Amino acid sequence: ARELARKNVLLNAVCPGPTNTPMMAAVLGEGEQAVKWKDAMVRGIPLKRMGEPDDYAGIIALLASDDGSFITGQAISVSGGMNMI
Numbered sequence: 001a002r003e004l005a006r007k008n009v010l011l012n013a014v015c016p017g018p019t020n021t022p023m024m025a026a027v028l029g030e031g032e033q034a035v036k037w038k039d040a041m042v043r044g045i046p047l048k049r050m051g052e053p054d055d056y057a058g059i060i061a062l063l064a065s066d067d068g069s070f071i072t073g074q075a076i077s078v079s080g081g082m083n084m085i
Contacts, residue, residue: 001073010072012063017079018042019051046081 001011018041028034062068077083
């Protein structure tokens with residue numbers, strides 16, 4: 001981000017937490033064990049739920065818009081509070 005800033009290029013990262021997606025479902029598998037793994041994962045999230053793809057849309061839209069034109073070099077955690085400071 002520092003190198004690209006002088007060319008007015010913004011570089012940020014959105015760091016998602018566990019997300020309800022087909023890929024996550026495939027990783028977790030099916031059955032009782034999958035439910036236990038998912039429940040254990042959710043217990044570690046302060047907001048007590050997995051993310052949904054739409055949970056990331058707002059911050060991505062902000063970063064891609066003129067409203068995000070003074071944001072660069074950031075890794076933004078969108079994780080339901082898993083990665084709090």
